[in-house]
Amino acid sequence: SKPLAGRRAFATAKTSTIFSPLDTFSSRHIGPDVHEASTMLEKLGFDSMDKFLGETVPPKIRVSPASVDSIPALSESELHARAKELAGQNKPFKSYIGMGYHCAVVPPVILRNVMENPEWYTPYTPYQPEIAQGRLESLVNYQTMVTSLTSMDIANASLLDEATAAAEGMVMAFVSTAQKKRTFLVDPGVLPQTISVLRTRAKGFGIHIVVRDPTEALSDSAVSSDLCGVLIQYPDVDGRIRDYGELTQSVHSLGGLVVCATDLLALTLLKPPGEWGADIVLGNSARFGVPAGYGGPHGAFFAVKDKLKRKMPGRLIGRSRDSTGKPAYRLALQTREQHIRREKATSNICTSQALLANMAAMYAVYHGPIGLKQIADKVHGFTQILQQSVEGFGYKSTTDAFFDTLTFDVTSAAGSADTVHSAATAAGINLRRIDDRRVGVTLDESVTPTDLVALINIFASAASVEPVSLSGLSAPETPAMPTAFKRTSGYLPHPVFNKHHSETEMLRYIHHLASKDIGLVHSMIPLGSCTMKLNSTSSMIPLTWPEFSSVHPFVPADQVQGYHAVIKELEEDLCKITGFHSASLQPNSGAAGEYAGLCVIRAYHESRGEGHRDICLIPLSAHGTNPASAVMAGLKVVSVKVLGDGNLDLVDLKTKAEQHKDKLAAFMITYPSTFGVFEHGVQDACKIIHDNGGQVYLDGANLNAQIGVTNPATCGGDVCHMNLHKTFAIPHGGGGPGVGPICVAEHLSPFLPSHFAIPTGSKAIDAVSAAPFGSASILLISWAYIKMLGGEGLANSSKLALLNANYMAHRLNGHYTLRYKNEKGKVAHELLIDLAEFEKHGLKVTDFAKRLQDYGFHPPTCSWPISTCMLIEPTESETLEEVDRFCDAMIQIRKEAEDIITGKQPKDNNLLKNAPHPMAVIALAEEDWNRPYSRKTAAYPLPWLQEKKFWPTVSRIDDAYGDLNLICDCPSVEEFES
Amino acid sequence: SKPLAGRRAFATAKTSTIFSPLDTFSSRHIGPDVHEASTMLEKLGFDSMDKFLGETVPPKIRVSPASVDSIPALSESELHARAKELAGQNKPFKSYIGMGYHCAVVPPVILRNVMENPEWYTPYTPYQPEIAQGRLESLVNYQTMVTSLTSMDIANASLLDEATAAAEGMVMAFVSTAQKKRTFLVDPGVLPQTISVLRTRAKGFGIHIVVRDPTEALSDSAVSSDLCGVLIQYPDVDGRIRDYGELTQSVHSLGGLVVCATDLLALTLLKPPGEWGADIVLGNSARFGVPAGYGGPHGAFFAVKDKLKRKMPGRLIGRSRDSTGKPAYRLALQTREQHIRREKATSNICTSQALLANMAAMYAVYHGPIGLKQIADKVHGFTQILQQSVEGFGYKSTTDAFFDTLTFDVTSAAGSADTVHSAATAAGINLRRIDDRRVGVTLDESVTPTDLVALINIFASAASVEPVSLSGLSAPETPAMPTAFKRTSGYLPHPVFNKHHSETEMLRYIHHLASKDIGLVHSMIPLGSCTMKLNSTSSMIPLTWPEFSSVHPFVPADQVQGYHAVIKELEEDLCKITGFHSASLQPNSGAAGEYAGLCVIRAYHESRGEGHRDICLIPLSAHGTNPASAVMAGLKVVSVKVLGDGNLDLVDLKTKAEQHKDKLAAFMITYPSTFGVFEHGVQDACKIIHDNGGQVYLDGANLNAQIGVTNPATCGGDVCHMNLHKTFAIPHGGGGPGVGPICVAEHLSPFLPSHFAIPTGSKAIDAVSAAPFGSASILLISWAYIKMLGGEGLANSSKLALLNANYMAHRLNGHYTLRYKNEKGKVAHELLIDLAEFEKHGLKVTDFAKRLQDYGFHPPTCSWPISTCMLIEPTESETLEEVDRFCDAMIQIRKEAEDIITGKQPKDNNLLKNAPHPMAVIALAEEDWNRPYSRKTAAYPLPWLQEKKFWPTVSRIDDAYGDLNLICDCPSVEEFES
Numbered sequence A, B: 001s002k003p004l005a006g007r008r009a010f011a012t013a014k015t016s017t018i019f020s021p022l023d024t025f026s027s028r029h030i031g032p033d034v035h036e037a038s039t040m041l042e043k044l045g046f047d048s049m050d051k052f053l054g055e056t057v058p059p060k061i062r063v064s065p066a067s068v069d070s071i072p073a074l075s076e077s078e079l080h081a082r083a084k085e086l087a088g089q090n091k092p093f094k095s096y097i098g099m100g101y102h103c104a105v106v107p108p109v110i111l112r113n114v115m116e117n118p119e120w121y122t123p124y125t126p127y128q129p130e131i132a133q134g135r136l137e138s139l140v141n142y143q144t145m146v147t148s149l150t151s152m153d154i155a156n157a158s159l160l161d162e163a164t165a166a167a168e169g170m171v172m173a174f175v176s177t178a179q180k181k182r183t184f185l186v187d188p189g190v191l192p193q194t195i196s197v198l199r200t201r202a203k204g205f206g207i208h209i210v211v212r213d214p215t216e217a218l219s220d221s222a223v224s225s226d227l228c229g230v231l232i233q234y235p236d237v238d239g240r241i242r243d244y245g246e247l248t249q250s251v252h253s254l255g256g257l258v259v260c261a262t263d264l265l266a267l268t269l270l271k272p273p274g275e276w277g278a279d280i281v282l283g284n285s286a287r288f289g290v291p292a293g294y295g296g297p298h299g300a301f302f303a304v305k306d307k308l309k310r311k312m313p314g315r316l317i318g319r320s321r322d323s324t325g326k327p328a329y330r331l332a333l334q335t336r337e338q339h340i341r342r343e344k345a346t347s348n349i350c351t352s353q354a355l356l357a358n359m360a361a362m363y364a365v366y367h368g369p370i371g372l373k374q375i376a377d378k379v380h381g382f383t384q385i386l387q388q389s390v391e392g393f394g395y396k397s398t399t400d401a402f403f404d405t406l407t408f409d410v411t412s413a414a415g416s417a418d419t420v421h422s423a424a425t426a427a428g429i430n431l432r433r434i435d436d437r438r439v440g441v442t443l444d445e446s447v448t449p450t451d452l453v454a455l456i457n458i459f460a461s462a463a464s465v466e467p468v469s470l471s472g473l474s475a476p477e478t479p480a481m482p483t484a485f486k487r488t489s490g491y492l493p494h495p496v497f498n499k500h501h502s503e504t505e506m507l508r509y510i511h512h513l514a515s516k517d518i519g520l521v522h523s524m525i526p527l528g529s530c531t532m533k534l535n536s537t538s539s540m541i542p543l544t545w546p547e548f549s550s551v552h553p554f555v556p557a558d559q560v561q562g563y564h565a566v567i568k569e570l571e572e573d574l575c576k577i578t579g580f581h582s583a584s585l586q587p588n589s590g591a592a593g594e595y596a597g598l599c600v601i602r603a604y605h606e607s608r609g610e611g612h613r614d615i616c617l618i619p620l621s622a623h624g625t626n627p628a629s630a631v632m633a634g635l636k637v638v639s640v641k642v643l644g645d646g647n648l649d650l651v652d653l654k655t656k657a658e659q660h661k662d663k664l665a666a667f668m669i670t671y672p673s674t675f676g677v678f679e680h681g682v683q684d685a686c687k688i689i690h691d692n693g694g695q696v697y698l699d700g701a702n703l704n705a706q707i708g709v710t711n712p713a714t715c716g717g718d719v720c721h722m723n724l725h726k727t728f729a730i731p732h733g734g735g736g737p738g739v740g741p742i743c744v745a746e747h748l749s750p751f752l753p754s755h756f757a758i759p760t761g762s763k764a765i766d767a768v769s770a771a772p773f774g775s776a777s778i779l780l781i782s783w784a785y786i787k788m789l790g791g792e793g794l795a796n797s798s799k800l801a802l803l804n805a806n807y808m809a810h811r812l813n814g815h816y817t818l819r820y821k822n823e824k825g826k827v828a829h830e831l832l833i834d835l836a837e838f839e840k841h842g843l844k845v846t847d848f849a850k851r852l853q854d855y856g857f858h859p860p861t862c863s864w865p866i867s868t869c870m871l872i873e874p875t876e877s878e879t880l881e882e883v884d885r886f887c888d889a890m891i892q893i894r895k896e897a898e899d900i901i902t903g904k905q906p907k908d909n910n911l912l913k914n915a916p917h918p919m920a921v922i923a924l925a926e927e928d929w930n931r932p933y934s935r936k937t938a939a940y941p942l943p944w945l946q947e948k949k950f951w952p953t954v955s956r957i958d959d960a961y962g963d964l965n966l967i968c969d970c971p972s973v974e975e976f977e978s
């Protein structure tokens, strides 16, 4: 048994005194304690961590600990106190700014049981559907909610935000003309942040954006002859509802697509875009119970007509069946996705917004169609009362058909907009600032009668008239929408939206779905390249404080000093960690970071008169998002070879760099490589690129191997993105949210993305996300993570991540083939094992992966970056015991495979091929059990499973069947009853 | 399929306008919607709720809705806002008051995943151990932690608070002299609230309490000749640590018991009481990560020497084995408990503090022995620094051997205590108020170096000397404890306390245990008499706000105006609901309420010179706590018969009341009766009692049947208790906490319990709980529940509870025998079915209950109040669908029983006898499956189980084996490894 003394001393500070806090985070975050670390080092033949690092990380790229040591560690309670202090620096204004953002009301049962529940927030993207049926069902609810409310044929399981969703719509329109027609019309009533992001995105594709009244613009033949599509906002930013029926016909007759940005709540009352012919419908679903969070994370929805479904970006969940014929959900039509299509892709979306989509879906499940309509009626009714009252004061409302948003010309009553805004500010209220004459107001579910009176009285005060009181207000008789706009069709008739309306039922539904999904609450999720580490409670707690969660992204800066402090500190710390000069937190996924970084590189070249540089070298081993992002940034991808030892082929790199010397824009490299090895040649490779006029983009997905040990700047990069949802402990949320900030060297700093709400310099590229700081609220998590670990803890985390992986490689050695290692036999923070040798016996990677599910583990990353391999990443948060448990499982499966190889078990009916074994299969009636092994062996192959085992809920799922018989919504009443 | 329109309209207010909130609580709390309610009424043959009530509740006791209508309903968001407002009225002082209460640091992973997790807080007491192994394991961890730290042989799974635990210890000492010796010595260093509660409790037993220095007192032969035991506090209220070795020997030689109140954290450093001979060791475990909460809820621990184990009060968890031989936990030695021993019991403890005990156990699991010692060393070290510094200012510390508490004579340095308290108040700090000369200070884990400096500088300021700064402080060299007191023995060597020290491991352990336990998150828990209704998130949220959770119970009243508002409003609302005049929220369980109510009745009689009245009439059908409470209040129990129709035998009642006329003190009655029927004779019964000089105690366990329909005052009672953890939605916490307030008629009001911290009138009985408002923080839950439902929602809840039960009775009719109903065939809010008819076929209640587990349900209350029966209570929170699912399961089991009766299945090897069937049994190897039914039938007897089923984790547990081989701690290293 283990010695008790000093168990976790490894991770505690060197010089602790009685005044040092005891609730140090690194001792909780890092799995192995000092004893376990020595055991592992010993097994690997080392007597010190330094010697181990010496053989693992190339000495020439090592950095001094001083690079991060200036980040002090706060204890968990100190962090809490600091977060409270910063929360207090955000001012609790009530915002009626609108522009796509609302103060959502999160039903408490969803807040506590989804958003604050690690069973929901810690799982990964549901690539292993047999252990993810809960999230998959919920995402199908989301898709169904979207298609039903929009009246479209099919919807995906969320995109990053409304603005990038609109950009995806634009690109689809462009692509649907075979990239021949380049003009994309944008109605001036579209949200300004959407227009910014469209401008950025249009550039790489060579699309011409025309912002102009569409009907008018179509009479311009320069537009109509080159039109690929049009984007309208319904209702628009000023609140206006217009009839787009005719416009749609015109656009269609010109062969273009109509893309409609809209609002799900409004659609409970308004004729849905699908009914008047829109081809693509998108928007932000956050007002369905997702906090504003100073801009995000929120789920964007995206729905298309059936004919466009195979071109639709993003993840799509479909219903299929498992090997026993039972219905089961899984990711559908994956060949559409960027990781398959690589440079043929026109979207790079990978991590999306699963958690937020699930919250929105649960909101619809909880309220149901009637509840949603009640909410919409109330919001609309209050808006009508506001209009009547304010017009009564002499203001002029510029809109008569509206849902929740009004624009007033204030000159007649108040002289200027400033007068109104001053009155609002004095009352702790934000209105939309438009110009000198006009003021905008948007209402939402959170507005109480008292709020409404206060709001009306701002206008009274600015007009120097008597204030109103609640008793003086009366409910409107009819809605302020011409009949033609009224929704007549029903929505959400599916049983799931009509039965979970009591809190008890809702609670059970939420927990029932959660019980089907494996997460970090169960066991290690050793997904290579995904860095599934602890998502600590301390870092999650501030997130749902109202001071952080209820903030509109476009409030004046003086109201968000707390947020700005977090942002500044996080930017500074990320720069220390990467060795770079400046950071942008705007990109809201790793892929979005790649795209932003490449756009920055292009802007840099342009600024030097080298805008023609458009070649991007990318190794064959790169993640699929890399080439996809390059294409989106307008670059041409040239592949670089990889050697037999997994290293980059520097000769090939040099040849191609020189060959494309004049047009070389960038080189994208992942470090340590996606093969899990620190290559020695990284600095040489970067030099080759620089010598040939290019810039180096470092994909930081593997940054967890580097902190305090090396850094992207030292490796030779110019820009890198980080996945805060990997290295910096933002939970993966079952498929998002994520944050993909970029850090850049000084020469690239001026080009980092700007945003109209928080403009940066004049050289900056336009926005890449809807909100100035992307998914701002979850930045708190990474900020807390870094602050609590401090420099020393961060470095220790990386070191232990390397140690855990190498120990694992050591244990699996002899059982499996390690595909790549460095010249000392060491891997980085992950390892690639090759299962090719089993193929001749009929066993594939999937068979091993599915069998791992029977051992209660989430399988490692499968068939990527090499189709016959598994990429395994334990991270620093896993203890030796857990790492051993995983290795035991892998070794036992190897033995099971041996029985198949030697013919003890038949090739087509065995433990691996039949895996996973859900409870319903184990419980098959005696006559139906036709397997040459016992149920006990199937279910409990190792003794510890008797005490603790996570069970898959369905058998192996048939992907092909699902893609052939595509169904992406939830069961209808009829199906449900049959 | 159901019509969609107006689904939940039933529960929404009659006159809703656009200004009415949409997030009304009653529509979420009440399970059935208007459509379901009509369906049920229709099936029962009614066209209105009123007609149904007319046949269910005796018209003469009906009250007008006006009785509760004056309670308006707040929406969920309005409640939130109101709670925030009240939170703001509590002042955030830092308290160093000590006296048994500390500012505990709750590890965030425990806060979020235990305290705020409905999987942990919604289950019932683990009477069904096969579906409660998680909590049971955790409670065994608690017991182990207590025995190991105290060095005692055996500990129970918590008592209500330290003061009542001390009272239990005193009574054990008394009982162990066969109730012959009546003097119980109490050291003056014992906490004052403990002494108060002892005084109250001593009265009923006729024990003489002598508060006096024990060594001195023992030389008094009046004391020594009559001594049953002595209570000491270690360390005592002033912080002193004394050597009780000699005293213990003297007490033992006189045949008395030594009862020691102590502090678990101190025991990591101090020689534990078990090592110097204490017989009973108890205390409050709240400083192990349970918030102060203005007094509770907290777990009290209680440990004894082996020889006393069968006399120990409270729940005890033991290890046994299941029918397959697998180790399994369950409640042990239940024959000790009050529900079996009834009037032979000397303790009435039933609901205890499982959730808080589990939090404390998890705290020990997370910190482990080393972590606990680090915390203790730091607390002690800071206390030493405080002593040195403050003595440096000229104050005199009255203690030299101490752990965390100091008492200073302040006269020399500051003149008077007031000067020091004024300085403290100005700094937002509370110190202990003792008298004019002395001031007390207690430190805890939450104290930071900055806090310490501020604390020291209060004394500096009061002495008008220069303040110190952190840099001027230095760590002490050696502890301030004579070597003789130092702990030399180890503690907590068990693996469970030495492996879950990373947050990831801890998270997984918490979730793993939770996954074994059925709770309201899974399915209906139809426990009769327990009222397992929705524990809404809205009502739980304010509980963990620091403004409510971090408040010491003895702070000045002006710091807790928010709390006092909640308390006042709750008292008023409970009075409206019961029809009574005043309330006391002090009792912290239903049984404690019974006891308090009876003490109030006795005090009333005494005040009228009728202190000799000591007969308590109790029907045979009463809950076991009733007679136990009566005995504790010094009453003699006389049983009253029950008729064949379940009604009270009024003739017998009259005879006995008249027979005991001169000594009649009280009559205890549960209404509706424990048989689940509204008796018509309740008012007559009460009149009989009143006519004979007695008072009527109404056990309010069944109050959920009454609200807005009838009330205890109208029924004829003088006092009643409520179980806030039943009727008023405090979650049961897996076996506590609870709150058992009492409401009384005006003539009893002056006698309600007082407390030194918030004294009431001079006629009041002394305290019954340690804190003035008992488990104050959870009062927020019931307050929120009542405020959100409002009078109308409360009444609707009771009505729907009645309807659900009657619908269930209707559905089960023909399948099972309904034991009792009223003359119209109606039951109240629960129903009693009798399984006696199956006994001749060898089938017992347990067989049906265990088989229900296989259907994913928690069984109803079994074998109580009649051994052959099940008592079923659905509550209003269950939807028709869930009620039907439960009935379907019961009916299917009846069919399975039929196969046994008709011989289709053998009598000893069948679905019922072998139930429950955990996964490990379903997965038995083929050769081990020797059952005459298929695994599928065992696991999935009804189709919906394929989609959703909660699984038991062990087979049926062998109770007898466990009691014979009693083991009440967790596996040791050796066991673990074998």
Ligand SMILES: Cc1ncc(COP(=O)(O)O)c(C=O)c1O
Residues within 6 Å of the ligand: A349, A350, A351, A529, A530, A589, A590, A591, A592, A623, A625, A626, A670, A674, A699, A701, A702, A723, A738, A740
């Ligand atoms: C190497 C690499 N690059 C980029 C990405 C894309 O990141 P995201 O999913 O956040 O868009 C991933 C995601 O797994 C990755 O592994």
Ligand SMILES: Cc1ncc(COP(=O)(O)O)c(C=O)c1O
Residues within 6 Å of the ligand: B349, B350, B351, B529, B530, B589, B590, B591, B592, B623, B625, B626, B670, B674, B699, B701, B702, B723, B738, B740
């Ligand atoms: C009728 C009755 N009275 C009293 C009690 C005791 O309440 P508590 O467990 O809160 O002490 C119960 C508990 O179930 C009960 O059912």
Ligand SMILES: O=C([O-])O
Residues within 6 Å of the ligand: B125, B339, B350, B351, B529
């Ligand atoms: O808690 C009960 O004993 O019912």
